[in-house]
Amino acid sequence: MADRLILVTGGTGPLGRPLVRSLLEGGARVRVLTRQLPGRRVEGAEYAVANYIAGSGLARALVGVSGVVHVAHDLSDPLRDVQGTLNLLEVARAAGRPHFxxxxxxxxxxxxxxxxxxxxxxxxxxxxxxxxxxxILRATQFHHFADGLLTQASRLPRLLVPDGVLQSVAVEDVARELARRVLAGERGTLDFAGPEVLRIPDMARAWLAARGRAGRVLPLRLPLPHPVLRAMQRGDLVEPEAPRGTVTWADFLSKKAARG
Known part of the structure; x- marks a missing residue:
C-alpha cells in the first residue's frame, strides 16, 4: 500500500502521531482526520477536518483513499464510539471499499x-x-496507561496495586507494527504485546525507583470493584504468545525520567 493515500483517524493522539510518521516513512501518503486543525502537525501529512462520530465531512475526507486506519477512540461514551466506527465503515463502503x-x-x-x-x-x-x-490489531495496554494507573494510586500513603500482571507496550512499537502490516495490505486479526509479562507490584516498585521515591507497595489480592482491575488480577490482559515490541517498561521509565 506504499505510495497510496491512507486516512488515519486519531492521528493527532499518542498512538496516531507515531503511526502517521511510520506510514510516511514507509512511503505512503497520509491524510489525518481531525475535528479541528492541530497546532502541531506531522510534516508531510495532509489534514482533513471531519467528525467521524457525527458523520460530517467523512465523504470528502475519504475521496481517493485506498486505506483507512481507525485509531480514534472515544473513551467517554462507548455508544458514540461505536456509532463513529459504523459511520466510517458505511462511508468507506461507498467510497471504493478501501482496506480498513x-x-x-x-x-x-x-x-x-x-x-x-x-x-x-x-x-x-x-x-x-x-x-x-x-x-484488526489488538494491542496490550500501553506503557502510559500503566504510568497513569500508578500515578493515581500514588496519591495514597501506600501504593495499592492489583496483585496481577500486565504486558504493557510502547505506542511507538504498536505504531511501527501497525504501519508495517497496513502498508503490506495484511488482513485478518492479530494480537501485539509488550516485550515482558510483569507483575504489577514489580512495575510499581520500578516506577517509584525511577522517580527517586521511597514508598511501600501493597499488592491487593481481594477481588477489586473495577472490572479492568479484576482482569489484571486474573491475567486476562496479557498475550504471551503474541508478536512483541522491544521497548521495555524500564526503557519507558528511563526515557520519561530523562525528559523530566
Whole structure:
C-alpha cells in the first residue's frame, strides 16, 4: 500500500502521531482526520477536518483513499464510539471499499461490565461484518496507561496495586507494527504485546525507583470493584504468545525520567 493515500483517524493522539510518521516513512501518503486543525502537525501529512462520530465531512475526507486506519477512540461514551466506527465503515463502503484497519485491545472480550472495552469488541464485530478488506490489531495496554494507573494510586500513603500482571507496550512499537502490516495490505486479526509479562507490584516498585521515591507497595489480592482491575488480577490482559515490541517498561521509565 506504499505510495497510496491512507486516512488515519486519531492521528493527532499518542498512538496516531507515531503511526502517521511510520506510514510516511514507509512511503505512503497520509491524510489525518481531525475535528479541528492541530497546532502541531506531522510534516508531510495532509489534514482533513471531519467528525467521524457525527458523520460530517467523512465523504470528502475519504475521496481517493485506498486505506483507512481507525485509531480514534472515544473513551467517554462507548455508544458514540461505536456509532463513529459504523459511520466510517458505511462511508468507506461507498467510497471504493478501501482496506480498513482497526485498533482494539488484547483481552477486551474477557472483561465484563466495562463499557469502553465492550465498545471495542462491538467495533471489531462491525469491521468483521463490513465486507471490507480489513485488519484488526489488538494491542496490550500501553506503557502510559500503566504510568497513569500508578500515578493515581500514588496519591495514597501506600501504593495499592492489583496483585496481577500486565504486558504493557510502547505506542511507538504498536505504531511501527501497525504501519508495517497496513502498508503490506495484511488482513485478518492479530494480537501485539509488550516485550515482558510483569507483575504489577514489580512495575510499581520500578516506577517509584525511577522517580527517586521511597514508598511501600501493597499488592491487593481481594477481588477489586473495577472490572479492568479484576482482569489484571486474573491475567486476562496479557498475550504471551503474541508478536512483541522491544521497548521495555524500564526503557519507558528511563526515557520519561530523562525528559523530566
Amino acid at each position: 484497519a482497526y485498533v482494539s485491545i488484547v483481552g477486551a472480550r474477557r472483561v465484563r461490565g466495562f463499557g469502553s472495552y465492550a465498545g471495542k469488541v462491538r467495533g471489531e464485530e462491525l469491521v468483521e461484518a463490513s465486507g471490507l478488506p480489513h485488519l
